[in-house]
Amino acid sequence: MHTDSNFxxxxxxxxxxxxxxxxxxxxxxxxxxxxxxxxxxxxxxxYRVHLVDCLDxxxxxxLARQGRTEPKGTPYGTGKWPKEPLPTxxxxxxxxxxxxxxxxxxxxxxxxxxxxxxxxxxxxxxxxTYWYPGVVxxxxxxxxxxxxxxxxxxxxxxxxxxxxxxxxGADVVLPGExxxxxxxxxxxxxxxxxxxxxxxxxxxxPTPAHDLRTSRRAIGLLTARGCPYRCPYCAARLxxxxxxxxxxxxxxxxxxxxxSQGTTDIxxxxxxxxxxxxxxxxxxxEEVIGRGVRVRFHTPNAIHAELLDEELARQMRQAGFETIxxxxxxxxxxxxxxxxxxxxxxxxxxxxxxxxALWAAGFTARQVGTYIxxxxxxxxxxxxxxxxxxxxxxxxxxxxxxxxxxxxxxDYDAAVAAGVLPPAADPLLHNKAAWPPGxxxxxxxxxxxKNQAQExxxxxxxxx
Numbered sequence: 001m002h003t004d005s006n007f008x009x010x011x012x013x014x015x016x017x018x019x020x021x022x023x024x025x026x027x028x029x030x031x032x033x034x035x036x037x038x039x040x041x042x043x044x045x046x047y048r049v050h051l052v053d054c055l056d057x058x059x060x061x062x063l064a065r066q067g068r069t070e071p072k073g074t075p076y077g078t079g080k081w082p083k084e085p086l087p088t089x090x091x092x093x094x095x096x097x098x099x100x101x102x103x104x105x106x107x108x109x110x111x112x113x114x115x116x117x118x119x120x121x122x123x124x125x126x127x128x129t130y131w132y133p134g135v136v137x138x139x140x141x142x143x144x145x146x147x148x149x150x151x152x153x154x155x156x157x158x159x160x161x162x163x164x165x166x167x168x169g170a171d172v173v174l175p176g177e178x179x180x181x182x183x184x185x186x187x188x189x190x191x192x193x194x195x196x197x198x199x200x201x202x203x204x205x206p207t208p209a210h211d212l213r214t215s216r217r218a219i220g221l222l223t224a225r226g227c228p229y230r231c232p233y234c235a236a237r238l239x240x241x242x243x244x245x246x247x248x249x250x251x252x253x254x255x256x257x258x259x260s261q262g263t264t265d266i267x268x269x270x271x272x273x274x275x276x277x278x279x280x281x282x283x284x285x286e287e288v289i290g291r292g293v294r295v296r297f298h299t300p301n302a303i304h305a306e307l308l309d310e311e312l313a314r315q316m317r318q319a320g321f322e323t324i325x326x327x328x329x330x331x332x333x334x335x336x337x338x339x340x341x342x343x344x345x346x347x348x349x350x351x352x353x354x355x356x357a358l359w360a361a362g363f364t365a366r367q368v369g370t371y372i373x374x375x376x377x378x379x380x381x382x383x384x385x386x387x388x389x390x391x392x393x394x395x396x397x398x399x400x401x402x403x404x405x406x407x408x409x410x411d412y413d414a415a416v417a418a419g420v421l422p423p424a425a426d427p428l429l430h431n432k433a434a435w436p437p438g439x440x441x442x443x444x445x446x447x448x449x450k451n452q453a454q455e456x457x458x459x460x461x462x463x464x
């Protein structure tokens with residue numbers, strides 16, 4: 001034990017990843033990457049950092065309660081969160097589904113908090129804008145445990161709905177990329193003077209503190225921030241300052257390190273993974289292959305089909321990519337002018353070339369799928385149906401991604417202008433389950449489209 005009377009333990013900071021309140025939620029390698037990056041920076045600057053993850057499916061107390069040694073789910077680390085039914089909030093009363101809290105039982109989280117000493121500061125992250133009720137619960141539980149402890153709120157919701165987030169009870173809202181903002185805020189509280197100048201680029205940041213989580217079997221990875229595209233339905237440009245890619249060999253080093261720590265599955269959460277592939281992703285894959293790394297990669301955010309060729313597809317296959325997702329906007333695929341108007345990320349020829357490249361590389365229909373964005377302002381059920389038929393004709397399963405209006409995007413402004421959303425809508429109404437409340441595609445048409453997608457997928461995936 002250290003006996004120096006002048007010795008002081010590092011100041012403690014608590015990180016909190018709140019519950020999800022929704023009609024449906026599924027763990028697709030969900031991880032609070034931004035919060036873990038902040039934690040790594042704070043720890044590098046001498047703070048003692050703890051994590052309470054309300055979405056931890058690997059929590060020992062949860063597994064003990066379930067009578068399991070590991071969570072039920074897929075071999076790749078994805079699965080269902082526990083759900084506790086909750087009363088449906090008034091703005092969503094028209095949705096004929098069961099609302100609930102996803103994540104750990106509240107008593108398990110309360111017991112975790114009871115084991116920690118009072119922190120100098122608490123940093124709470126946030127996900128989808130319409131998940132904010134879980135943020136409220138987390139803040140209230142912290143305040144009940146430690147009255148007066150300073151709480152900062154950041155993350156996606158805090159960035160897109162900053163004014164609304166300021167009403168939830170946190171002491172401060174930190175929108176945007178959070179590492180430096182969080183470090184400066186904690187420094188101000190504690191009177192410390194950290195080395196802020198060392199974090200000038202993405203490559204100056206330490207690897208996110210995945211080790212704070214119960215399990216590191218599956219982790220998320222960002223090789224860049226931002227996106228060079230300007231799709232009218234997407235908030236990527238609002239969440240990050242420009243498009244910046246990390247040094248690819250540093251990314252490879254990160255992959256190698258976590259695989260050495262037992263990670264078997266890595267999900268790329270980039271918004272533009274294939275951009276500048278010759279100088280970026282190809283280099284990462286060459287390093288992974290050359291170093292003999294054995295890991296399974298996944299692309300839950302989807303990749304741009306237009307940028308995928310046979311050589312890159314073969315590299316991805318050799319490096320260990322296990323699930324590939326492409327993306328399309330449902331707008332009558334014969335009308336490429338519509339595709340250009342919605343971001344210009346893919347042409348009909350580019351999509352077909354990408355699919356052919358994946359088949360040539362040895363990927364199967366069970367590994368490949370296409371997200372079709374449906375429900376945008378002005379779309380019709382017929383256009384979505386045509387898009388699904390087009391993708392199924394290529395032998396690719398379809399996953400309907402139902403549109404959710406995001407504040408600050410052109411599509412959101414179009415919804416407000418059309419009178420579908422009030423100018424200051426409760427963020428709960430951003431929920432895709434509440435969409436459309438009298439929109440261009442009716443709920444009955446939506447269910448029919450889902451049935452058609454499932455039937456087309458079933459035919460593709462039937463064993464030969």
